[in-house]
Amino acid sequence: MKAAALFSIPNDIRVTDIDRPQIGDSDFLIKVRACALCATDVKVALRGRHFLIDLHGLPFVLGHEIAGEVAEVGRDVKGVSEGDRVAVSPYVPCGNCYACRIGNYRFCEKAPFSWITPGGFTEYIKVPGENAASRVAKMPLDLSFEEAALTEPVACCFNGIAKSRIRMGEDVTILGAGPIGLMLLQLAKVAGAGRVIMIDMDKKRIRYAKEFGADEVIDAGTEDPGECIRELTQGRGSDVVIEAIGSTKTYQQALQLVRGGGTVTFFGGCPGGSTIEIGTDLLHYMELTLVGAQSFGPDVFHKSLKLISTGRIDAKRLITHRYYSLDKVKEAIDISINKEGLKKVVII
Ligand SMILES: [Zn+2]
Ligand SMILES: [Zn+2]
Incomplete structure (x- = not known):
């Protein structure tokens, strides 16, 4: 063959x-x-x-x-x-x-x-x-x-959204509007996000984010994402931030966009051996929840096919x-x- x-x-x-x-x-x-x-x-x-x-x-x-x-x-x-x-x-x-x-x-x-x-x-x-x-x-x-x-990539994203523990009506910010970011966007809505904010700097991907129904789209090439998120959230920061690029720069940036007590999900895979620095203030005083997401279980695989076949x-x-x-x-x-x-x- x-x-x-x-x-x-x-x-x-x-x-x-x-x-x-x-x-x-x-x-x-x-x-x-x-x-x-x-x-x-x-x-x-x-x-x-x-x-x-x-x-x-x-x-x-x-x-x-x-x-x-x-x-x-x-x-x-x-x-x-x-x-x-x-x-x-x-x-x-x-x-x-x-x-x-x-x-x-x-x-x-x-x-x-x-x-x-x-x-x-x-x-x-x-x-x-x-x-x-x-x-x-x-x-x-x-x-x-x-x-x-x-089904497989949707299942990976499903797991990322499940681990992000979005509560109904919350702001979800996604860094990266590639195929994975756009799946996360759709799943965040299924999970009850009140508003999904997408960030990218590639013009084509910014257009995709709008087409796929992002509520707000930030062009990181021309705008300061931190400033934009603060403006959109009355200075609080986003309830949930999901990194879907896999670079240390955006790993670091994700930590600056989340509100106190919020959740950051690291979905994108960085090259092996990458490291980032995190201020202890951020972890302790800001009470952040940091989550990694990579795989999925069998139940999620079946539910993901259902979400595709019903058009969600x-x-x-x-x-x-x-x-x-x-x-x-x-x-x-x-x-x-x-x-x-x-x-x-x-x-x-
Ligand atoms: Zn894959
Ligand atoms: Zn086993």
Whole structure:
């Protein structure tokens, strides 16, 4: 079968022939129908940092935002049948280890061993069947594969919003109006935000923020975000601030925009080893809650597909680029480096 694989760093992606995965009694096979490109894929293509590359080396098939059809089911797998149209979680927590028992899925000891093989930019993937029913979400008939492929990033954002503990009517400020920022925007509204304020300095992204219904948009290229937020909140600061860029500069800035007693959620991933300085006054006297958010649990994955299929999250509008060949993965990454468009989906 064909696969778009990363052969060397940076971004040397070529279509190659690989063996179709063989499934055992406790696995199942998915025929990939759509795989969306994630900012993480772009980072991995440029820097080569991924635990699966450390484990197996290159070439490596990227892609983990997947929807497809169940093509073959091992004898012992329960909860999925051939022909099911599903969104696929790339990994799934075991449900049994200490971390899982307390709902701390990010730290499941076994989740790394439950990854799909290979990545999604190919024709078929093998899914280990442990917890099969919890790792795929069945799609309603009227939902397209390309929309369902966004279940994984929406689930990550869902977790970020849930951890931000927005109370109805509160101000939520989001730094970064890329695809993730725009998903967070829509989810913040679902969660009851009274007003969503978006900050970016890219003109195209500022336009997207308005199109997707931000109540206020701040152009950090020409305006001082701190001043604008103080003005909008009578000097208090925003109830919740979510960083969705992944730079130390905006990590630091997020801390300046929140009100006393408010919550800052660090959603964007900075390059490994990055550090920021935080005044202790801010932590102690300002009683801030600082939250990190990165992964999601199985319940969130299923609810995220529901939010997409009911239109609470407009997945269709987030997809700006559709490619109908695996040859185009490299091109999709190239234009993402230039921050062009929003979600890119390869439809197979
Ligand atoms: Zn992703
Ligand atoms: Zn576990």
